Amino acid sequence: MSDRLVLAIESSCDETAAAVVRGRSVLSDVIASQAELHDRFGGVVPEIASRRHLELLDVVVRQALDDAGVGGLRDLDAIAVTQGPGLVGALLVGVAGAKARAWATGLPLIAVDHLFGHVASAMLAPDVELEPPYLCLLASGGHTMLLDVDERMRITLLGSTRDDAAGEAFDKGARLLGLPMPGGPELAALATGGTPGAVTFTPAMIHHDTLDTSFSGIKTALAVALRERGRRKAGAEPSDADLAAAFETAIVATLAGAVRKLVAQRGAGSGHPQARETLALVGGVAANAKLRAAVEATCRESGMRSVATPLRWCGDNAAMIGVASAWYPDRTGSIARSLDAYATSPLFRDRELVPN
């Protein structure tokens, strides 16, 4: 395993982030969030995000180097950067900043896929030696994916959402309930005050053996429940908290159900030629406590080991890009100087992602 000292930069959406890692040790980890900036627009505005990334990037990088006690860029072994997927204008700020630094210092550049970074983020779990191969549930604002990760960290897409991503569903549910963004944590906090079972939303049933998921039905159920409550008025039952709890429970049940199917098909004891013994839970929605508990329980029932990304690295961050960079080749010379960002991950296009 590599123990090179790497500066990693991430700017794919609305977080400007930099980290210094050595292997799996995170020496510094700086994230400047723009969430509040975009809240008033009802979503991330690409041009605003890109402008903010430019203002923040150098400050964040300086901070990451300082925090890690790195005297200068020349003390590093490589510079890693998120190449895609994401907002291209936003990505290009990180890519240009990383390329400039690599070029000026002669350091190798490492271009990392953002989704690969999430998949590798479970390796940041303390006291767990997570090594590939493993199965993975990636649940975030933009993605809901069931993945196989082989010995060489080659990732295969086995199932994904048919409509909204899990995090997107949380955000939309939160908006319906009048909560601020980011909706997931707000909705989960509200749900803690709800009475379990006061209301039930039926999780979407996806037939047959597909590992795909769907969340739009749960969102509709919440909208209908809110509208009906508005008509009744009296007593205003069920409460917002009851509805939030039902909503969260249904999303978690959908994801846990998908994990159960995945494990049955590909997990320990499945008889699959490439059966895996570990499942990793990664991505922004992996910060949800009920989801963590449900996935852990589902895996335990099936004799699978489960590993979840530590809370602080579930959302977008640069530490995961640094850790992931160990699987990618160095880029130098003309290839590094002309590196471009990309909007769509090969994981969508080819259902496969190979770190090269």
Add this chain to the structure above:
Amino acid sequence: MPLLCIDTSTSLVVAALVDASGAVTGSTSSGRAQALLELVDELLDAAGRPELTALGVGVGPGGFTGVRIGVTTARGIAEALDIPLHAINSLQAIAADVATEHPDEVVWGAIDARRGEYFVQPFRAGADGIVVALGPARAIAVADLDDLSGIVVATDGMDPRALARTALAVVAAAEDGAGDPLHVVPDYVRAPDAEPARLQLRIDPLVLDDLDALMRLEERCFPAPWSRGMYEEELVRPANNAVHLAARDDAVGGRLLGAGLASRIGDSWHIMNILVDPSAQRRGIGARLLEQLIECSSQLGGGDGWTLEVRPSNTAAIALYEAHGFLTAGMRPGYYAETGEDAFVMWRSADNPVVPA
């Protein structure tokens, strides 16, 4: 001296190098801004890879993404090499040569801004050859280019030598210690193509059911928030002695964006608290809440008038209150226990029928 200059604000990628002797070499490419470093690398190779001591970068205006790649790249190089970075006005680099050839005439630099517009800015060279801007850069319709009085230079791209000369003028005029890369930002001229989500603002009573949302709002607004108990106590006050208002956005499920609370104490009304979500500030919500508080409390009998305490550091709030007829009446030393900050006491008399401007 070796000074490297780059510009990516037009569809041409431009690089120029001023070597130790002051000689200028330059190169351009019609490729994408993403390949800027390729061009720079070739230029430096041809010059025997001198050690750079300063950088200049065209900050636009121009294509947003192109300018951003140029500026981010230049900042990154300056940070890595720990050398100063200077901002170059791309329109000036375009206009500079013509301006110098025609001293005392107005010369406009123009860059295609797409969407049927050009970014333009007027310049003039004095007898000393120094080019100065006569006004700010702005975007105008293509058809209006003909109406500009003076010479209009609307080339796509620029001569690397002109870029270098413009950079040298900036460096010559720079004060000691100038060149912090973090101060070099693009001149976009245009605002981002985004409008804040339209508010469907509704002001109605704030009720106990709002407590959860109110506490979330309070935590987002203030470093030392009111406790839940304090709000509960306010909200259960008798309705003839209290006004509690909520500002909700019906565009997003009636989300609570702000709240205003006033209580009658003795013969006057005390504005207890006005809070507005940080993401929705500067959009007139605080003013609406204040106006409604005054209106509703007047209907209950305004008494002597309205009073409130405000942090002297909260200049936005003070300006709001002054615009609504409040005058600073005194000071309460150390009023804010958490910070030891003083409070201004502001007062609006009932017989001061101020109509907000």
